[in-house]
Amino acid sequence: MLEIQRTKEEEIHIVAGWADDQSxxxxxxxxxxxxxxSTLKANPDWYFxxxxxxxxxxxxxxxxxxxxxxxxxxxxxRPDLQRQGLGQSTLRLLVQNVREILPEGIRSIEAHIFPxxxxxIRCFAGAGFQFAGEGEDGDLVYRYDL
Numbered sequence: 001m002l003e004i005q006r007t008k009e010e011e012i013h014i015v016a017g018w019a020d021d022q023s024x025x026x027x028x029x030x031x032x033x034x035x036x037x038s039t040l041k042a043n044p045d046w047y048f049x050x051x052x053x054x055x056x057x058x059x060x061x062x063x064x065x066x067x068x069x070x071x072x073x074x075x076x077x078r079p080d081l082q083r084q085g086l087g088q089s090t091l092r093l094l095v096q097n098v099r100e101i102l103p104e105g106i107r108s109i110e111a112h113i114f115p116x117x118x119x120x121i122r123c124f125a126g127a128g129f130q131f132a133g134e135g136e137d138g139d140l141v142y143r144y145d146l
Contacts, residue, residue, distance in 0.1 A: 069107035091127035
């Protein structure tokens with residue numbers, strides 16, 4: 001059973017160990033997770049959520065809320081557990097619990113995905129996110145309206 005909760009600093013140390021895996025390094029532009037976490041956790045518009053399965057850390061979802069109620073997120077799944085449906089399950093869990101874990105005013109959740117990242121596109125689409133167009137940098141925007 002999956003659980004989602006606010007990320008603790010010790011969990012960032014674990015995620016930092018995953019970052020060297022090609023499946024994460026290719027798509028996530030974070031070179032120093034400790035600095036990234038330290039910088040963003042102080043900003044009230046940024047959110048980090050750890051995903052657990054039977055007590056084990058299996059994923060991380062993080063993102064920024066804008067003034068219009070859009071939460072733009074990214075998701076990583078522990079490399080040895082990828083392509084097993086955990087990403088889709090995590091996204092469904094986030095959507096189901098968004099009212100409990102995020103402040104009021106979130107109207108939609110978005111992800112900006114590189115067009116070459118077919119695995120992430122399938123993941124978000126499979127979790128009910130709809131293609132919403134291209135972003136400014138040519139990325140593909142997938143949105144879930146709440």
